[in-house]
Amino acid sequence: MTQFNSGLADSPATSTLPKLLERNAASFGHSPGMREKDFGIWKTCSWQDYLGNVRDFALGLAALGFKRDDKLSVVGDNCPRLYWAQLAAQALGGIAVPVYQDAIATELVYVLDHAEVSVVVAEDQEQVDKILSLKDELPHLRAIIYDDPRGLGSYDDAMLQSVVATRRSGQAFGEANPDYFARELAQGTADDVAMIAYTSGTTGRPKGALLSHRNLIATSETYFKVETAKAGDNWLAYLPMAWVGDTIFSLSAALVCGVTVNTPESPETVRRDLRELGPHGIVAPPRIWESLLTDIQVKAADASWLKRRTYNYFADLARRRELMKSDRKPIPFATELAYRIGDVIVYAPVRDQMGLGNARWALTGGAPLGADTFRFFRSFGINLKQIYGATELSALACTQSDADADPNTVGQPVPGFEVRIDDAGEVQVRGPGVFVGYYKQDDATRAAMTPDGWLKTGDAGLISPDGQLAIIDRAKDVGKLSDGSPFAPQFTENKLKFSPFIREAVTFGDGRPFVTAMIAIDLSTTGAWAERRRLPYSSFMDLSRKPEVAALITEEIAKINTTLPEPNRIRRFLLLNKELEADDAEITRTRKVRRGFVAEKYAGVIEAFYSGAGNVEVTMDITFEDGRKTTLTSNIAIHGGSPAAGRKAA
């Protein structure tokens, strides 16, 4: 195993991502650099071939006239070609602009136009169609390069060419200009901008955060001083490429540490691919941990009597042991012994089913994860830890050590980063990951930084006496009930989402007498529950209107309420008749609730919560995938006591 020196970004031989690739090709040669599952088989590409592909692609871009500071966008599911394309652009001094593959045309056009993207690398026909439909609105666009040729045979747009053709023209260009690639690569410096990461934007238009090679490399390097990653480890790249965390792990950190990045066969096969691969580390947003937990709970409930009893016994044992551990109490010998037995018959098989049998660490970030969910995975022997970061911080600023993993904090700053809390309670960060600025939005950049160079994260938080950072909520979301008791909506929502039947929740309470919630049920678990009770239903909407389902959720909320401080208990709620959708702008592409927007859209609902109405007429805009819109008006019942009763109970 090769040991790397520190300060990669400062050494001219390793100051950019493509230079790191060149170094890895030299030191690891024929060992696996990337692996892709295709046609049911994991196909390996060595570090040398990895570099060769990036070089050919870069020269192919050069043949198209792609120059320093030009922007290249990738749109599609994770696959090696899309990563090569980004490195190829960076090798020529260009900038990568990954965009969300499920973004609808109107969202895409804003980002592609704002970033002045000249080349788009699209995964398949679906993405190509989207880009072609926007062609007239994108004056900077010069070429669309596609990966999967299927269905594109009859397309004759002059802008279109295949990845294969790009590589071929790159080889020809390379023969005519033998030193071109080496010269361009050598010109790159650590302070060149490597990517523009468009923030998911819980408010307003997305902003493009400029991240330099130094940001990405130094952050990865310092992070993996406190976390283990060895050359030859395997990671699975399955999170949206547009999320900055994917660039950090699948490109930057993988290149810094020599980790083999694997890409799944299709988005639907990720869980199976994960299990086949058994990666050495994994990053997943809370959404995925929640759905993994729900899956386990459903499977356990559907198992035979003996299996169910065994699971329940050991899950409970693990939970009690985990609580003792986090309270730093001694664990009785009998408990420890039973846990060891449980590890063999329950925990290890569950870990294996999830594909986490080899994982030395598992990270959750991007949004808070409910404490009970967090403890569940730890109790089953998965080293789940919280990380804290932001797009403007290159994703990784704080992390937890194995010993201090705690659901209520996000750990300590990674070496090189510093964290402070300003007088208003806002978390501010300084360190190598702090971004260059927002692209073409200097006002926003100035607003995001303090005069002395700290990034204002917009999160409300506090630092515990032992130096652990705890995030309370988005600073602007924390409010007060009308009786003055503090109310943090996200905290309450995470409690709610621990119920397997609740997929999404939005709570209200700022300036109000009590807390209310809009709840979207989880179709798969609630549906399975209804089937077990022989309760027929036709659709999400139908299921959400069943009085039995309302009773079920009422019961779940009653349970959750016992874990909430008295004033923060949920008095009234309703069940949404559709899921919250990114296409309807209710949540971001990374599944964060766009609170301001939702409050505005459902103003009538919030009014009804507090006026005591028994039901409310809701008119919703629904956006189809192709951008068409329609409205849907329906009557939704409000559950829970009347506001008067609520106040009495409070």
Next chain:
Amino acid sequence: MSALEARTESVGGPVQLSVAGVAKRFGGVTAVQDISFDLRKGQILSIIGPNGAGKTSLLNMISGFYKPDSGRILLEDRDITRRKPSEVAALGIARTFQNIALFSGLTVLDNLMLGRHVRMRAGVFGSAIYWGMAQREEIANREVCEELIDFLKLQDLRKQQTGALAYGLRKRVELGRALALEPSVILLDEPMGGMNQDEKEDMARYILDVNQERGVSVVLIEHDMGVVMDISDHVVVLDRGRKIAEGTPAAMQREPAVIEAYLGTKS
């Protein structure tokens, strides 16, 4: 620009499948009477007509399930009129069934592999010890099936039993099973029957891809006129066992005989 618009150009390769004056009687009932049409290479040809018009009987004769009482069926000048179904399949004509005919206890992959059966040469013994030719053959066949799984986006269902799949997906697997034969002509008997709008659109997309990307000529029986008019190059109209008209989709929509068969005439 889109593939759908490209379909309006007429496709006219050499004649690939020729049906000449075929007739079939069951006891006293005449199911098919003196029907002739030509399928040209690369075409999508739709056979339409009211229930009982003889559409499925016609497909059954082409695929060798029924022997015509008179007339001839030629596949590229080769007479296949009296061939057995397995021989017709080996010559490159695959079909799907109106009622799904998959092995519901087998996985998607195994159903597709079974579709390769007529292309396999290894015997029971060779396959049992899985050595030499049998092994090479299995790997080559798996490659063909994996390519189809990719083509039909069935990756996540590869190892699932087909019996547990939703109806629309089973129809898709059945199309895959027919394609596993690597046919030059594919006969589709109501591939969209019982599907919702989304599933129909997907299936239409796959049929177009089968035709354009894989170069397979298609004979399609379908009741959804919207689909027929959108994707066909040529339409043959049957009524009570007789061909009453044929031509381009646009011409068929105006043809009085067709309108009469579908809507009845003013008395």
